[in-house]
């Protein structure tokens with residue numbers, strides 16, 4: 001468009017100048033960003049945020065998450081979204097690729113192998129970049145940095161915080177420490193970036209505040225705030241306080257979208273990589289597969305969706321990429337092969353339940369250099385399925401630990417293990433898990449696998465001379 005008048009009226013400097021000014025004005029006013037055929041996409045991962053600690057998920061404490069609650073009022077809230085791991089990089093890799101961990105290959109965080117997202121995997125950032133999106137990521141902690149491969153597909157990848165507190169030891173153990181920044185610092189940079197875009201963008205915002213109390217909100221936020229005195233009560237209060245702080249900072253992003261005239265033409269996905277034990281099931285942090293750790297918030301707002309809808313169907317983090325793809329008008333040829341499916345029938349109210357099975361795992365020891373103090377950890381080699389929207393099966397690979405079965409409808413807190421009472425459901429769940437081929441043999445060969453684990457794997461159909469299980473079609 002700009003070249004045409006220049007060529008037709010060669011020699012007329014005023015026209016050339018007019019064309020240039022028009023382009024400049026369009027860029028400054030952000031017109032190029034607001035393209036009805038390509039809505040802006042904002043993916044927000046709220047690290048460590050339990051669904052049931054948000055107001056829109058029924059948290060009894062008032063005023064914790066007003067901006068997220070308001071977003072749920074305008075968008076669609078999923079009550080049964082399950083993350084594919086309760087470990088930050090593993091779960092994020094599923095969000096990014098639409099693949100279960102046994103297919104994307106980032107199995108563990110604390111490891112000397114299988115702890116980075118392979119270049120061959122196709123991420124949401126690569127998909128959107130390849131169809132013309134301007135891609136930018138603003139992350140808040142070490143476990144989602146380029147060290148783990150999360151920069152794939154981002155033209156801007158901001159991990160500008162002090163990494164010196166983060167450590168990776170010779171055995172692969174990762175200590176995030178103070179290698180993080182609070183939501184305010186991340187938001188400031190993201191807003192600056194948003195304001196200077198000239199075409200539709202994909203923004204990934206990662207907030208880390210509720211993860212721990214090592215990096216707190218700025219001091220002025222703490223004025224007049226009191227926390228209970230008991231150690232655990234204090235940590236719980238800080239957890240909620242940091243969710244509220246994060247919620248307000250996220251609100252600034254929403255305000256910026258409004259200011260840019262993009263609010264009605266954007267896709268916003270707010271989710272979490274995992275929850276937090278906070279004492280439930282005798283766990284304080286995260287890493288195992290009980291609901292308080294893998295049931296995550298999932299809220300989607302997009303143009304022309306019915307607002308305020310709540311969906312109770314089981315859905316998964318792996319469904320985010322195919323859903324975003326469909327919402328921005330991509331076709332199958334734009335997308336990689338994925339384990340996830342598009343949730344748009346649920347978003348549009350065309351279906352109430354897709355009958356999905358959710359998978360999560362925790363396989364730390366399988367590729368860890370074994371060390372004696374880890375052998376009896378309870379976060380070891382767990383594989384969970386939620387089937388029929390009701391049954392939660394947690395398979396323990398170690399012989400010494402009993403597998404678990406819970407009825408999430410009558411027992412959402414997973415307090416009564418029904419494994420002995422429901423042999424038929426157990427058999428069905430075991431069969432469903434076995435079919436997934438969740439543990440590629442190649443990994444077993446690299447790991448110093450104890451005999452009881454090998455026996456357990458053989459009983460599931462894995463044998464020593466079997467070839468590696470294939471991923472679903474990605475080279």
Ligand SMILES: [Zn+2]
Pocket residue numbers: 047048087088089273274
């Ligand atoms: Zn995390």
